[in-house]
Amino acid sequence: MVILLILFLLGLCIGSFLNVVIYRLPKNESIIYPSSHCPFCNHKIAFYDNIPLLSFIILGGRCRNCKKRISFQYPLVEFICGIILPLSFLYYGFSLNFFATSLFLYLLLPIFFIDLKHQVISDKITIPGIIIGFAFSFFLETFHWLGSLIGIAVGGGILLLTAVIGKWVFKKEAMGMGDVMLFMMVGAFLGWKGVLLTLILASFLGSIIGGIILTIKKKKDTVVPFGPFISIAAAFSYFWGTFLIEKYLSLFR
Ligand SMILES: [Zn+2]
Structure with missing residues (x-):
């Protein structure tokens, strides 16, 4: 059980990263720099407001600074990414297939959302x-x-x-x-x-x-x-x- 939880948390972090990829890749922006900021007011998002899933719930889905509604896509991507690792693990255990499966799904996810939004x-x-x-x-x-x-x-x-x-x-x-x-x-x-x-x-x-x-x-x-x-x-x-x-x-x- 502990291993599934750890994998879930690890997946959430990957989801957090993929959210950045989905947002910045179509705009040709760097996915490493600068750190996350609100898409509306450009306010830099502090690390304690950038916790996958949890921050969205605590802040009620709004930016702390400008109170604009943040897209539901963020927690959705994080959640899907969260369950990919434990699911692959249940399916394959710790094997090479586990890594191949997870990677394949983590490649498909940003493709899904970027094409949906930007064609x-x-x-x-x-x-x-x-x-x-x-x-x-x-x-x-x-x-x-x-x-x-x-x-x-x-x-x-x-x-x-x-x-x-x-x-x-x-x-x-x-x-x-x-x-x-x-x-x-x-x-x-x-x-x-x-x-x-x-x-x-x-x-x-x-x-x-x-x-x-x-x-x-x-x-x-x-x-x-x-x-x-x-x-x-x-x-x-x-x-x-x-x-x-x-x-x-x-x-x-
Ligand atoms: Zn804002």
Whole structure:
């Protein structure tokens, strides 16, 4: 129990850091300097007001200085990050898989929130992600480096093809390079089966939820980013992909 609590607290700190990444990366600001400040009044946030989760509750979700409401996204990101480490631990124990899983999820999380807000998927996350995923494949017993390499190629290839055909058919950008890079990262961690499953699930999720959003908003220039759906689908495929693919294939046996 103690170990789970320690991992949870450690995860909260990672969440605190990822909040900074989500806020500053799209603005091309340094994620190390300067220290945290209120997005409204620029007031420097003291360390005792910067405790993950707790400070948000104590301050009632408002800045101590200007009393403006702070986005619920901050404690949400911290909480999700908090439970990633204990969950990975329960799933894998202290193994290399524990680190690979946690890292993969910590890469997907900022991609999810940044794309949701800014409609952009940063290379600064996906390129290191591709390298990290590929590097892990050399050491994981459950995965082979060739599987990772094929995953990268399939993820990139299919998406690039979709982007080209999409542009040709719809006469506009259907898929950005950011999406292609993200699929390469997913392929590096999941292999070609996982990346295909992610594509199917993400398209399915995207067309349903995206359709609902477009119907509600009714504005023609409303953009529904694909990255959040890819991120969710990838996380799902990571844990339940093998099970789902086995079940599907057994239908034909
Ligand atoms: Zn403020």
